[in-house]
Amino acid sequence: MTSGKAVMKGKNKISANFTNGVRRIGGLIPGRKKLEELRREAFYNELMINSSRSMVSVINREYIYEKVNKSFCDNHNRVIDQVVGHHIEEIWGHSNFVNLIRSNVDNCLTGKVVYYQACFDTPSNGKRFYEVVLRPVRNNTDEVTHVLAETFDVTDIKLKEQAVSEIEWEFRNLESNLPIGFFRCDTNGKLLHVNKAFLRILRADREPDLLGRSLREFYSEPALFDLHLNTLISQNVASFAQVVLTAEGGEKIICRISAFVVNDGSGNAIYIDGAIEDFTREADLEKRLRQSQKIDTIALLAGGIAHDFNTILTTIYGYSELSLEGLDPSSAPYRNIMKIVQALGRARSLTNQILTFSRQVGQERIAVKVSDIIHEAVSFLKPSVPEGVTLVCIIREPDIRVSADPTQLFRVFINLASNALQAMEQSGGRLTVLLDKKEQVRTSSLNTEEKMPEMTALIRFEDNGPGMDEAVAERIFEPFFTTKKQGKGTGLGLSVVYGIISELDGDITVTSKRNAGTTIDVTIPALPADSQTETGQTARAGLMIIPARDNEAKVIAMGLANSGYAVEVADPVSDWRTRAASADMLILIDKSPTLPAYDLVFSLSEAGVTTPALIISDFDIWLAAEKDLSSEIVKANLFKPVSLKEIIYSIDSIIAKPS
Amino acid sequence: MPGVMIVEDDTSLREMLREALEKRKYTVITASDGREALAKFKPSVIDLVITDLLMPEEDGLKVIMKVREAKPETKIIAISGGGKAGPGSYLHIARKLGADQVFSKPFLPSELIQKVKEIIG
Numbered sequence: 041m042t043s044g045k046a047v048m049k050g051k052n053k054i055s056a057n058f059t060n061g062v063r064r065i066g067g068l069i070p071g072r073k074k075l076e077e078l079r080r081e082a083f084y085n086e087l088m089i090n091s092s093r094s095m096v097s098v099i100n101r102e103y104i105y106e107k108v109n110k111s112f113c114d115n116h117n118r119v120i121d122q123v124v125g126h127h128i129e130e131i132w133g134h135s136n137f138v139n140l141i142r143s144n145v146d147n148c149l150t151g152k153v154v155y156y157q158a159c160f161d162t163p164s165n166g167k168r169f170y171e172v173v174l175r176p177v178r179n180n181t182d183e184v185t186h187v188l189a190e191t192f193d194v195t196d197i198k199l200k201e202q203a204v205s206e207i208e209w210e211f212r213n214l215e216s217n218l219p220i221g222f223f224r225c226d227t228n229g230k231l232l233h234v235n236k237a238f239l240r241i242l243r244a245d246r247e248p249d250l251l252g253r254s255l256r257e258f259y260s261e262p263a264l265f266d267l268h269l270n271t272l273i274s275q276n277v278a279s280f281a282q283v284v285l286t287a288e289g290g291e292k293i294i295c296r297i298s299a300f301v302v303n304d305g306s307g308n309a310i311y312i313d314g315a316i317e318d319f320t321r322e323a324d325l326e327k328r329l330r331q332s333q334k335i336d337t338i339a340l341l342a343g344g345i346a347h348d349f350n351t352i353l354t355t356i357y358g359y360s361e362l363s364l365e366g367l368d369p370s371s372a373p374y375r376n377i378m379k380i381v382q383a384l385g386r387a388r389s390l391t392n393q394i395l396t397f398s399r400q401v402g403q404e405r406i407a408v409k410v411s412d413i414i415h416e417a418v419s420f421l422k423p424s425v426p427e428g429v430t431l432v433c434i435i436r437e438p439d440i441r442v443s444a445d446p447t448q449l450f451r452v453f454i455n456l457a458s459n460a461l462q463a464m465e466q467s468g469g470r471l472t473v474l475l476d477k478k479e480q481v482r483t484s485s486l487n488t489e490e491k492m493p494e495m496t497a498l499i500r501f502e503d504n505g506p507g508m509d510e511a512v513a514e515r516i517f518e519p520f521f522t523t524k525k526q527g528k529g530t531g532l533g534l535s536v537v538y539g540i541i542s543e544l545d546g547d548i549t550v551t552s553k554r555n556a557g558t559t560i561d562v563t564i565p566a567l568p569a570d571s572q573t574e575t576g577q578t579a580r581a582g583l584m585i586i587p588a589r590d591n592e593a594k595v596i597a598m599g600l601a602n603s604g605y606a607v608e609v610a611d612p613v614s615d616w617r618t619r620a621a622s623a624d625m626l627i628l629i630d631k632s633p634t635l636p637a638y639d640l641v642f643s644l645s646e647a648g649v650t651t652p653a654l655i656i657s658d659f660d661i662w663l664a665a666e667k668d669l670s671s672e673i674v675k676a677n678l679f680k681p682v683s684l685k686e687i688i689y690s691i692d693s694i695i696a697k698p699s
Numbered sequence: 700m701p702g703v704m705i706v707e708d709d710t711s712l713r714e715m716l717r718e719a720l721e722k723r724k725y726t727v728i729t730a731s732d733g734r735e736a737l738a739k740f741k742p743s744v745i746d747l748v749i750t751d752l753l754m755p756e757e758d759g760l761k762v763i764m765k766v767r768e769a770k771p772e773t774k775i776i777a778i779s780g781g782g783k784a785g786p787g788s789y790l791h792i793a794r795k796l797g798a799d800q801v802f803s804k805p806f807l808p809s810e811l812i813q814k815v816k817e818i819i820g
Contacts, residue, residue: 346780347753347780348780349780350780350803350804350805351709351712351751351780351804352709352711352712353804353805354712354715354778354780354804354805354806355709355711355712355715356805357805357806357807357808358712358715358716358718358719358807358808359715361807361808361809362715362718362719362722362808384805388805391805675813675817676810677810685791686803689790689794689801693799693800693801693814
């Protein structure tokens with residue numbers, strides 16, 4: 041069968057043309073001239089239909105193709121005879137016919153124009169997307185006898201649509217999930233659109249809360265916004281680093297802002313598109329890294345000097361002591377040398393502090409219940425709290441433990457708390473010492489990979505005193521940096537704190553504002569709640585510590601007990617003298633010149649007690665005692681501040697390694 | 700009298716310690732660094748070695764190990780002005796290596812002499 045045939049075989053013979061939609065089939069028999077015209081018209085119609093890239097066909101009520109165009113045949117790799125007279129099912133397959141085509145054809149046969157889309161697998165083109173239009177064809181009596189089917193290949197359009205919607209979807213996904221805040225604003229900075237990250241960065245809840253407001257409002261320095269806007273308008277594209285924005289609620293956010301101007305066809309700026317990135321954490325880390333590098337450099341230098349200085353001090357101590365031998369204590373040279381020794385005591389304390397700051401003093405680390413040390417520190421400080429100042433202690437985590445030298449922790453707490461108390465001496469106020477826990481990601485170095493957060497003990501010292509400027513707050517851990525009046529402090533207290541906390545892998549942060557108080561947060565990695573305190577080792581020698589009312593003595597006793605010693609705490613005014621004889625060793629902590637440990641020792645000695653003793657005293661008290669050190673029972677002297685490690689060394693050298 | 704070797708790179712401190720010990724009638728041999736100390740060490744004469752830890756050439760920790768090797772019963776006192784090696788202080792390491800006593804500088808000669816007396820009589 042050729043494509044030019046107008047009369048089809050099949051049940052209902054028809055003559056049809058496809059122009060102007062669907063014309064009725066049949067009609068009056070035309071005249072000869074008219075017939076010629078009709079033939080010509082039919083020829084052109086056939087030509088047009090066969091040139092179409094769409095598949096065109098006429099289907100009868102039995103689902104048999106009565107007419108198809110060239111494109112239809114080409115798509116199915118068939119000649120016309122292999123289609124015309126054949127059933128739809130035969131051409132398109134059982135599944136397509138039953139599930140899709142039949143119902144649509146039936147629908148059309150009821151007189152409706154039917155549109156549908158489908159994906160068909162054709163022999164010549166493979167899987168393609170088609171849009172199908174079925175139009176009813178009526179006979180003279182207005183019955184629908186046939187269906188005219190036009191099938192357009194819409195694969196390319198479909199694929200493009202799909203690609204566009206995928207890109208759009210991906211872009212939307214990026215826009216809402218990236219941690220970069222996107223915004224669009226008008227040329228004055230009025231916000232027209234912001235994404236989720238923008239809201240997050242500026243701590244806003246909903247987009248409508250920000251729309252219509254100017255970006256200028258969020259600049260901590262509005263004048264800087266004007267400058268940025270001018271730069272942007274003149275350069276079209278610009279990036280600004282370290283811009284401080286004020287989030288909703290007042291928090292300062294350090295951002296990088298990049299933006300470009302969108303112009304209309306004639307080059308006029310219509311709006312600005314931009315991105316903001318939150319660099320607060322990085323900026324903070326960088327600042328802290330810079331500070332800690334600076335402090336580490338100072339520590340290295342100072343530690344080296346202190347080390348050499350200690351050697352020189354030993355020589356001066358030595359010759360001073362050698363010179364004292366044989367001198368009359370009432371003579372001028374004796375008194376002068378004693379003054380040299382006294383000054384040496386201060387020098388010694390200084391080098392000790394510098395060595396602690398520069399982390400040159402190893403710490404004996406044991407499991408310590410932080411709340412115990414805080415209690416002792418607070419009760420130690422209570423008598424010296426200035427008038428008008430309140431000291432409050434809040435313990436939220438009474439059982440949290442860290443691995444530390446309790447004597448050093450005690451020193452840290454005393455230093456931090458007394459600093460705050462001193463700061464409020466004039467103004468009055470309130471110091472709150474808080475113990476809590478805090479999950480923290482270690483931020484000691486910029487280069488380390490992101491670590492899992494670890495549980496830490498948080499010890500906070502919060503005062504509402506005069507506060508500090510940022511420039512001061514940044515430098516308070518540097519040695520010899522002090523804002524106190526001459527003679528009020530060495531400027532080493534906080535450096536020592538820094539050294540001790542660094543040694544414990546802890547962290548210390550200062551938040552302060554002039555006239556708004558200071559908060560110092562110390563965090564130290566917490567020991568797991570279920571870990572055992574290391575007291576399981578074989579019981580070490582029994583000891584006795586006096587006096588019991590001394591907080592520092594209690595901390596030392598705690599440290600020794602946790603290190604495996606059997607410790608008994610006794611008070612000098614109680615019956616300790618009788619019990620001293622049965623102890624393996626005595627540790628006497630000298631607190632005041634009014635009850636010097638040396639006097640106690642000598643009274644013991646006289647009473648015939650031979651228990652070896654270790655005396656821990658202030659250097660000044662030791663000097664004031666002016667006793668001969670060659671007492672039988674005093675085996676060692678330690679001067680405050682003393683570390684647990686030093687005490688254990690001394691104890692072990694006295695009783696575990698008897699000579 | 701018992702023999703004491705003092706190993707210390709600081710001349711004035713070394714001389715002070717020599718004076719203090721000689722006054723108590725100890726026989727004193729001095730060395731200014733670890734290498735000299737090991738060269739001069741005579742097991743028959745020396746009962747006690749007092750050594751600084753941070754020194755040029757061979758350091759004090761080497762001295763302790765070599766002396767322990769040469770004559771295990773030699774008594775050792777380590778002195779240091781502070782300083783750390785790895786996780787522990789030098790004094791801590793010296794103790795682990797077998798020093799009988801450690802002293803942090805500064806210390807009083809009387810404290811040292813008392814210890815020396817206890818250790819070697």
